[in-house]
Amino acid sequence: MMEPMQPHESMLTETEKALARAVLIHGPISRTALTSRLNLSAPSLTRLAKPFLDHGLMVQLEDKSGSVGRPAQPLDVAPGLASFAGAKLTGDAVHVVATDVRAGLLATGTRPLTGTEPASVAADLVAAVRALGVSRIAGVGVSLGGTVRDGRVEFAPFLGWHDVAFAELVEAGLGVPTVLENDLVALAEAERWFGLGRDIPGFVVLTIGAGIGYALVVNGEVVRSPDAGVGLGGHIPLSATGPVCQEGHRGCAQAMLTSGSIASQVSAALQRAVTYEEVLELAAVGDPAARTVVDSAADALGRFVALAANLTLQPAVVLAGDGIGLMSVADDRVRAALAANRDPRATKVELYVDESSFTAWARGAAAVAIQYAFDRIRFDRPGTGLLTP
Numbered sequence: 001m002m003e004p005m006q007p008h009e010s011m012l013t014e015t016e017k018a019l020a021r022a023v024l025i026h027g028p029i030s031r032t033a034l035t036s037r038l039n040l041s042a043p044s045l046t047r048l049a050k051p052f053l054d055h056g057l058m059v060q061l062e063d064k065s066g067s068v069g070r071p072a073q074p075l076d077v078a079p080g081l082a083s084f085a086g087a088k089l090t091g092d093a094v095h096v097v098a099t100d101v102r103a104g105l106l107a108t109g110t111r112p113l114t115g116t117e118p119a120s121v122a123a124d125l126v127a128a129v130r131a132l133g134v135s136r137i138a139g140v141g142v143s144l145g146g147t148v149r150d151g152r153v154e155f156a157p158f159l160g161w162h163d164v165a166f167a168e169l170v171e172a173g174l175g176v177p178t179v180l181e182n183d184l185v186a187l188a189e190a191e192r193w194f195g196l197g198r199d200i201p202g203f204v205v206l207t208i209g210a211g212i213g214y215a216l217v218v219n220g221e222v223v224r225s226p227d228a229g230v231g232l233g234g235h236i237p238l239s240a241t242g243p244v245c246q247e248g249h250r251g252c253a254q255a256m257l258t259s260g261s262i263a264s265q266v267s268a269a270l271q272r273a274v275t276y277e278e279v280l281e282l283a284a285v286g287d288p289a290a291r292t293v294v295d296s297a298a299d300a301l302g303r304f305v306a307l308a309a310n311l312t313l314q315p316a317v318v319l320a321g322d323g324i325g326l327m328s329v330a331d332d333r334v335r336a337a338l339a340a341n342r343d344p345r346a347t348k349v350e351l352y353v354d355e356s357s358f359t360a361w362a363r364g365a366a367a368v369a370i371q372y373a374f375d376r377i378r379f380d381r382p383g384t385g386l387l388t389p
Ligand SMILES: [Zn+2]
Pocket: 234, 235, 236, 245, 246, 247, 248, 249, 252, 253, 254, 255
């Protein structure tokens, strides 16, 4: 592919973006692997990589392969390049993380919201990020359940928001670029770039916890839809004999799998209030009431995973979310239910479990900030994106 030879006048070209992403996601990566992955000639790669190396965004590592012939000269992102912050908003708290440039965790924190007015939520978020004590934050990502567009929250039911220009409030408070994204899209982006889906072109992300979430990656891209924040996976029927959800569906995904429903079923059986975490502990030691509910949830989850793979024709599923502890007491049962609901002639579904629980959400938001920063690199304007003047 030919690239224009004039100096960089504006944003990165698509090929430059692809190079930056490949080194970020797969680095350290040999030049041979890069030319093959990006379909470039070796001289083109040398020319494309030069400004990244000159500006200190990438480094060329010592060749440790010890092989004779052409050295691999692997490329990587510069160490300590920048830090990012991610924030996940719920109806009553903001969960924040600081990460390195590969979404690796540096610090985490949680702060209760003092109210749900956008200005006060922004102030809580800014305070939570500052309290992380991480310097050189180059960008902030904010994620929440609901629909977002161009830095505005169109609808966020947990906060009661309609059409709130939220990114600019955070940007004003922290003084760094802020990007807003639906929480499931952000989580899927994190899995695609930095997580369990890194080398898988297509997969489903299913989250369990306070709610049920669903996102889809096809051909290496997250499927984006205005319906991403509606929660369309929440009421899929999974059991003919399960409890009833608030909307009256027997055995739907919400009734079978949300932490609230699981805790209240076991509380009713034991005639005392137990939390979701206590249910998992009770199930682990064989309490019959907890075990019954957890096993039914596991059967439903396995069926859900199989349904998702069967209908999307994608061969892998990443399970995540704040209720992921279910897998620690029901992994075998989930996998058995998955197999039972999958045609044996079909590709075996690869099931990956992201155990980072609630942190996964805020890390997803940070991943979106990292993507945004990489797409905004401008060699002609140091001081934008990741480039310091
Ligand atoms: Zn339902």
